[in-house]
Every structure is written in structure tokens, then in C-alpha cells.
Amino acid sequence: MSNIVINIDGKEVHTKEGEYLLNAARANDIFIPAICYLTRCSPTLACRICLVEADGKQVYACNAKAKDGMNITTTTENIEKERRAIMEVYDVNHPLQCGVCDQSGECELQNYTLEIGVDSQNYAVKDVDRSSHDWGHLHYDPGLCIVCERCVTACKDMIGDNSLKTIARGADALNVEYKENMPKDAYAMWNKLNKSVIGLTNGTDVLDCTSCGECAAVCPVGALVDTHFMYKSNAWELKQVPATCGHCSAGCQISYDVKHTSIENPEEKIYRVMNEWNYVSLCGAGRYGFDYQNSNVEKDEAAFEKAVEAFKTADTIKFTSTITNEEALILEKLKEKFGYKLVNDEAKAFQTFLHNYSDISGTRLYGSDLKEMMDSNFIVSVGTAIKTDNPNARYSLNNSLTVNKGAALYFHPVKDPIIDNLGKNILSINHKPLQEEAVLYLILDLFADKDKLPSKVVKYLSSFHSKKKITVTETIKEKVIEKVKEMKLNEETGKEEEVEIEKTKMVPKKVSKEIEVDDNKLISMLNMPDNFNETLEKFLKKKDSFSLIVGPDLYNHPNSKNIARLVALIEKYSEFKLIMIPTLTNTLGVSLINELSEEEGKYAVGYNTKADFTLSALGDGDLDMPAINQQEGTLTSINKRVNPTNQAIGYGGYTLNDIANALGLEAQNTIDYTKELPTSKGFLSQSFDDLPNYYTNAGEEMRGYEIKNMGRRVSSDESVSKINESLALENDIIYLANPVRQFTDFTNKTTNLDEVSGIYMSEEFLSNSELNEGDSLKIKNENGEMVANIISDNKIAGDIVIIPTFDSKLNSEALVNGYRFATASIEKV
Numbered sequence: 001m002s003n004i005v006i007n008i009d010g011k012e013v014h015t016k017e018g019e020y021l022l023n024a025a026r027a028n029d030i031f032i033p034a035i036c037y038l039t040r041c042s043p044t045l046a047c048r049i050c051l052v053e054a055d056g057k058q059v060y061a062c063n064a065k066a067k068d069g070m071n072i073t074t075t076t077e078n079i080e081k082e083r084r085a086i087m088e089v090y091d092v093n094h095p096l097q098c099g100v101c102d103q104s105g106e107c108e109l110q111n112y113t114l115e116i117g118v119d120s121q122n123y124a125v126k127d128v129d130r131s132s133h134d135w136g137h138l139h140y141d142p143g144l145c146i147v148c149e150r151c152v153t154a155c156k157d158m159i160g161d162n163s164l165k166t167i168a169r170g171a172d173a174l175n176v177e178y179k180e181n182m183p184k185d186a187y188a189m190w191n192k193l194n195k196s197v198i199g200l201t202n203g204t205d206v207l208d209c210t211s212c213g214e215c216a217a218v219c220p221v222g223a224l225v226d227t228h229f230m231y232k233s234n235a236w237e238l239k240q241v242p243a244t245c246g247h248c249s250a251g252c253q254i255s256y257d258v259k260h261t262s263i264e265n266p267e268e269k270i271y272r273v274m275n276e277w278n279y280v281s282l283c284g285a286g287r288y289g290f291d292y293q294n295s296n297v298e299k300d301e302a303a304f305e306k307a308v309e310a311f312k313t314a315d316t317i318k319f320t321s322t323i324t325n326e327e328a329l330i331l332e333k334l335k336e337k338f339g340y341k342l343v344n345d346e347a348k349a350f351q352t353f354l355h356n357y358s359d360i361s362g363t364r365l366y367g368s369d370l371k372e373m374m375d376s377n378f379i380v381s382v383g384t385a386i387k388t389d390n391p392n393a394r395y396s397l398n399n400s401l402t403v404n405k406g407a408a409l410y411f412h413p414v415k416d417p418i419i420d421n422l423g424k425n426i427l428s429i430n431h432k433p434l435q436e437e438a439v440l441y442l443i444l445d446l447f448a449d450k451d452k453l454p455s456k457v458v459k460y461l462s463s464f465h466s467k468k469k470i471t472v473t474e475t476i477k478e479k480v481i482e483k484v485k486e487m488k489l490n491e492e493t494g495k496e497e498e499v500e501i502e503k504t505k506m507v508p509k510k511v512s513k514e515i516e517v518d519d520n521k522l523i524s525m526l527n528m529p530d531n532f533n534e535t536l537e538k539f540l541k542k543k544d545s546f547s548l549i550v551g552p553d554l555y556n557h558p559n560s561k562n563i564a565r566l567v568a569l570i571e572k573y574s575e576f577k578l579i580m581i582p583t584l585t586n587t588l589g590v591s592l593i594n595e596l597s598e599e600e601g602k603y604a605v606g607y608n609t610k611a612d613f614t615l616s617a618l619g620d621g622d623l624d625m626p627a628i629n630q631q632e633g634t635l636t637s638i639n640k641r642v643n644p645t646n647q648a649i650g651y652g653g654y655t656l657n658d659i660a661n662a663l664g665l666e667a668q669n670t671i672d673y674t675k676e677l678p679t680s681k682g683f684l685s686q687s688f689d690d691l692p693n694y695y696t697n698a699g700e701e702m703r704g705y706e707i708k709n710m711g712r713r714v715s716s717d718e719s720v721s722k723i724n725e726s727l728a729l730e731n732d733i734i735y736l737a738n739p740v741r742q743f744t745d746f747t748n749k750t751t752n753l754d755e756v757s758g759i760y761m762s763e764e765f766l767s768n769s770e771l772n773e774g775d776s777l778k779i780k781n782e783n784g785e786m787v788a789n790i791i792s793d794n795k796i797a798g799d800i801v802i803i804p805t806f807d808s809k810l811n812s813e814a815l816v817n818g819y820r821f822a823t824a825s826i827e828k829v
């Protein structure tokens, strides 16, 4: 899109050719009323209030595109009449229950009614019964619904579940006189509104979705609300604490909305989580999994002394990546002072992967981010159960498919109906575990510039190709001579006579013939559909921006070094922009800040993981620590941003900084370390209090800062090894992954997330076996064993058994040897 200049209400506005006028206006702080449009989604024209005049013609600002030199007027007499009528219509039959409505105080219906000055009503229609629906974590009141369809749009264009739609209201028709007499856009909008309410696409009254709550967040009125928040608080009583979600590496912007617990109890409590939904979409864990704080902790001096002693005795600190950058830096400083081994297996695997990748790429970090992925139109995903590893990556994938008319290939061994339902332009290839190298070679083969790729790789790729003969049927035109009888004048007799003549005509004929075609063994190796080449050709039409997203299956793969190098070759020699999913919340931060060891020593202090002495924000250790929602600090996200987070809930105990101070470090607060984060790794020397935390009206993310992607010396060695075809897993395969909305023991601790701990199996798998939901199973292999009950999960398919990590008591990680897939015996107990 080229840069252009348009004029809005006399103001010169710089924008891009083809940008929606509404977005161009917003980016320049010009207000145009708009209700149904959601930034990042397709316009639906449900509200029509965004009418403007562009070059003398009335258009909808949310779907009219900017052209160079365009002149826009945001209000005219006619537009004002339309807007006034639209708001009157929205107020028809809207119950006067603002006093008890959850949205009161932040309701767009209230705001626009006042803004446009609706003080009388010219329209009426008989109301119909519109009773409320209990949709589990959501409550829908059609009586309050203005049918703006924002919920439908968010679910379809952002989230990808497509669980909501408009259904018939069964109302009386509008009085015909309105059609003649009222402003025409207001009438058209009302006519549609009066016929609809919101229902579920599955045709039932049971909402079965990934339960993100985004639809309720975008609802402008009190029609769709989170059940947990219903009648709990007025919006204006809540204090918004700007924060970063602590559950996965997406690092979503959130605000914890807090107020006192009750009249008797002044202690602050989180009542809900909100987000800047125009620019960021949350998953259900971010939205509902907020009460994971370590509550009622007081300073336990004796436990603190023991902790200090434990640090003095220890030679190892074990920790998880659910800590802030500042805490990671404290651990690093303690390591430098006392020579500890810092052990964090998951971050170590990611760190090593990044290191191996950068040997070829020459950069410390992957080059792209989720924003760029969302803007691209051809995406390939490899080595990640994307839906649960990083829900925002799935949203970006879906948004590219729906809004950019994109296409995607999803390579993963676990069949995922949620991914398949994202649309017909995504192809899932459920290859076998341990075939990820073959997938990456296939991507190189299909997309890399062979003139630039190392010649050995080109040669190896060509070894997969051969010619094969196939029989194809084609239709040819064949010449046939037909004898037909015709009447002809006999010149001698002067009479018409029947004569037989020959006529030539071309008729279609199906013939089979043998042709020679390219046979790519990589395609058959990965069990891909026979028509893959045709599908790909169709997918690639009009595609010009490519993203590759890779994930945690690769970091502990037995050939992860080679895989990291292959990934780097793809980024270097093809058009793909690369994103890696860091495994946990702050895996990227930890992998940049800490020098990690592989082996534990003799005595370990654990932070959020069991050890000889355990510090725990879960409240189950030897000394309590604050959880992420009780801390100030920063977290490094998949988008390589250092995002600030603030304390939502009070904490009365000791922190890691207190221990560090007792051991000789000196910092008044943990956030004193923010400006000391290592600049050699791309962090900036900025104090916590100077970090911004907002989005601009143009949607630019101004949260913290982006880490500099520092260059590294590029090795001239670009060699990669061949696919190890001997690696294979036999029957009864288990996979270490979580159900939607669960990530760690912290999400498991929260009250609104109802996914329970157990062994997750697809409905399909259970119906083909003797096993039933609730049965107790023992899963065992040479690495370990676990016993838990079966949970039937309709959000996976196929026969791979999912063992979750969000409940560390299950000890599921003991069953795998790094790589997330393993073979195990599964028996009923």
C-alpha cells in the first residue's frame, strides 16, 4: 500500500492507499462514531453509524477505502439525521435497567445516546419474548443486545471458533410507513436488527468453544457478559492495573480490574481481566485465570533465614520460566557471585536451539513476530500444537486466513479439529512424530531459492525427486464422419429427394495416457494427500507474504541441532519470515539473560519447582514467593518485546530480591534491575518507571520496548545432516501438551478455569476403544509412569494421547525424554 494524503474535515491526513477511512481517521485522532467495526476484522456494516461523505458521496467509513486526494466530511445535515435515527432505533425496547447492568458506565449505547443527544423517541415496534441464555462461562441477554454482531465478528475473524451467528428473532415486521419516512440507513439497519438475535452456530443452546471470552469483551452493551463477573461490580468502582498476562509467551496486554474484596474486607481483589480488544485478543486462561496469587502470606523470618542458609549451601538453582526478567537477572547475578549452576531444562533447550539457529542466521533472534504473521497471507506451522502452545499464534493464523484471504499448511502429528475448522484454506498434515526434519526439508524444497541454497542441500533435495509414470485421462476431440440423410432438390426431376451425405464433426472422447511426472518422495514420506501439489498451487495464488512459525516440539527433538539449522536456512534462503514460540511465559527472557547448565549439582534451591529447598509462588514450598500478578517487573514475549507488568494483588512476604540482598546484592526493589538487563543481549538500559504501556490510536504497540536483534558472527558452515529415517515411534503414542486454557500449575490453581487434570483422549479414540471417560489409566514407559483418569476431549482428534503439564503432580514430564512425543504402554487400572 503506497503512502497517500487525504483530507478529513479540513485536516491533512497521511495514510496508506486502500486503508479504511475509519482507521485513517482514528490514527489521526479524528473521531467518527462507529459501533460494529472491530479493528483487525472485516467490516460488517451492521450499525451504519460511521457514515461520512467522501468526495460528495455518502459512504461507510469502516469499509470505504482511502484514495489519494480524497476529501472527507465526517458530518453533514443528512448524516446527523441518520445518526440520530440510528441511536433512537437502538434505544427502542432497550430495557431501562442501567442501574443493575454490568456494562453501565462503560456502555457504548449509553455513550452514543448521550453523545448524539437522543432525548425523545420517534420509533416503536412491539417487543417479543427475548429471554436470557446461560452459556456456561457466558451469559447472553438478547433483551439488551443491539445486534451489532461484534461478538460474531470477533469469534470468526479473530479467534477462529466461529461459534456465534445471528438467528431469527421472530419479531413483528416494522411499520411500513417507517420505510417511506425515516432516514434510509437507519431504516435498513433497524429492519435487519429487528429480525435477529445472537445464537450458536452448533444449533444447540450449549456453547462448546475454546472459551476465550473475547465475544463478551467486545460487546458494547451488557448483553454478553462473563458469568463470573455478573452483578459483581460497577465498572467505575474498579481500578485498572496495567499488566502483562503471565501464562504464556504471547505476553498479552491486560488490565487487572481490582477493588476491595467486600465491605468488611478492604484487601484488593481481581474482579476481571480486560484487554485493549481492538489490538490484542486474549485466550481463556488470560481472561479468566487471574486469581493465582499467593494469598495471605506474611513475612516468615524463620523460613527466610532457612532460605538464605539454603542458598549458602546450594550449588544449584533450579527454576521455571514463570519468572520476570528482573528475577532472572537476580539469579544470574547470584550465579556470578556464588558459582551456582542455573538449571531450567525447558529454557536451556530453547536457548540451545536459538544458538544453533543463529550459527547460520547470524542473528541472535528469529526475525519476525505475530503481528507480521497476522499481516501475511501464507503461513506454515511446524512443530507446535499451536492452539494451546500459544493461543495468540493461532489467532494470528486465523486472522490471516479470514481477513487477508490467506492460506496455510499446518504440520503436526496430533489431529486438531479446531485448526481444521479455521477454514478450507488450511491444510493439516498429520505426519508421524519425529518427521519434523522431513517437513523442513520439504519447505526448503518447495520454497527456497535453489540458486542460493548450499549446493549440498540442493543435491540432497534433488535425491528425493524421481520421475514416475502415471496414467491420466484426458478429453480429446476426435474427428468422426457421420452419414446423414438430407432432402435435396434433384435438378433433373425438379423434385426433393432424400440423399445420404457424409458430414465431419468433432466429438469429445476420453483417452488414457501415460505421462511422466515428478515424484517427490518427501511428500509420500509425510503421508500427504495425493493432490497436495494441486492444493498448494491453489493456496499460493495471489500470495506474496510468507510466515513460518515453529514451536516447542522442535527444541527437544533428538535432532534439534540440525532442525535449528534447517529453520535458519529456510529463513535465510526463502521468503518466509520466521517466528519461534518460546515454550513458557518468559522462556525467551530467561534464555537471553541466564547462562544455563544441563546438570544439577548436589544441593538445589528450586524456584517454582521442587528441590532440596523450594521457593514457591504457588504457596507449596519452604518459603513463599509472589506470583506474577503480585509483582512489578518485565516479561519478554514471543514478539521479542520487554513488556511491563504491575502488581494487582498485595503481597506480604519476602521476595527473591530480599534473599539476594541478604546474600550481598544491593537493590531496594526488584525493578531496580530493569535498567540493568543485559544490553549485550539486546535489552535496553531503561528504568521500569520509564517503560510505556499503551497502544496508539493507529494500533501501534507502545508497551515496553522491542529487544534489539543483535547480530552474531555467521559461521561459513551451512551444512545440515540428512533426515534420520530410522527415528520412529511405534504405537500408543503420548504427547506432552495442555488442554485449551491451561498452561501451568498457576492456571490450574485458578477458580474459573474448569479443565481438570487427567489424561486427554479424543472422542474418536475412545469410541474405537474399550476405554471410557473417567476410567483410570496407567501410562508407562522406560522413562517413568503416571496414573490418572481419562478425560474425553472433543478439541483433539486421532489416537495420540495427550498428557498435560499444567498439573505437576501428574509427573507427566517424567514420561518423555525431552521430545514431547513418546511411546508408552497404556492400560486400564
Ligand code: SF4
Pocket (backbone or CB within 6 Å): 144, 145, 146, 147, 148, 149, 150, 151, 152, 198, 215, 218, 219, 220, 221, 223, 224
Ligand atoms: S451480544 Fe453484544 S456484541 Fe453481540 S450482537 Fe449483541 S450487542 Fe453486539
Ligand code: SF4
Pocket (backbone or CB within 6 Å): 154, 155, 159, 161, 162, 163, 164, 209, 210, 211, 212, 213, 214, 215, 216
Ligand atoms: S468465548 Fe471465544 S470462542 Fe467462545 S464464542 Fe466467545 S469469542 Fe467465540
Ligand code: FES
Pocket (backbone or CB within 6 Å): 033, 034, 035, 036, 037, 043, 044, 045, 046, 047, 048, 049, 050, 051, 060, 061, 062, 063
Ligand atoms: S462501524 Fe461502520 S457500519 Fe458499523
